[in-house]
Amino acid sequence: MDKKLLVQREPFEFEGKQYYSYFVGGNVRGKDVRIKLVPPDKGGYKVLDLVFGEEMEAELSLKPYEIKDPRTGRTVKGNTYFVSSVVDGEVLRSAIKPYQNSDKNLLELMVK
Numbered sequence: 001m002d003k004k005l006l007v008q009r010e011p012f013e014f015e016g017k018q019y020y021s022y023f024v025g026g027n028v029r030g031k032d033v034r035i036k037l038v039p040p041d042k043g044g045y046k047v048l049d050l051v052f053g054e055e056m057e058a059e060l061s062l063k064p065y066e067i068k069d070p071r072t073g074r075t076v077k078g079n080t081y082f083v084s085s086v087v088d089g090e091v092l093r094s095a096i097k098p099y100q101n102s103d104k105n106l107l108e109l110m111v112k
Contacts, residue, residue: 005060005110007037007083007096009052022048022083022096024060028109035106036099037081047094051085058085060096062111079111 009020022037039045052058062079069076084093098104 003111006057007060008057009048010056019045020048020052024107024110026110028106033106033110035103035110037083037096037103038099040095040097044094044096048083048096051083051092051094053085053087055085058083079108081107 005024005026007022007024009022011018011020013019024035024037026033026035039048061082061084063082064077064079067076068074081096081098082093083096084091086092098107
């Protein structure tokens, strides 16, 4: 990924408790976009809280993958996304993924 992308978080309240939503903001072909991101499972929100700490943004990184189906010979390519921060020289990292297919498509356009 050539560009440095930042995952931002913003607080919201639900049933008297504070939570965070996560997103990447940017511009694709002159249009402002906001790409919603979520952890791979509900427990991942606790990990994201640790990675972000008191900060409201952290760096997005990706790891490309390729999987070949032995039966069909078809190769599927994609990216696994992570959010990370550095605390006292130690890198804290958590998996994160696009919320919907449209978010995935927009994120792929931004990382090209």
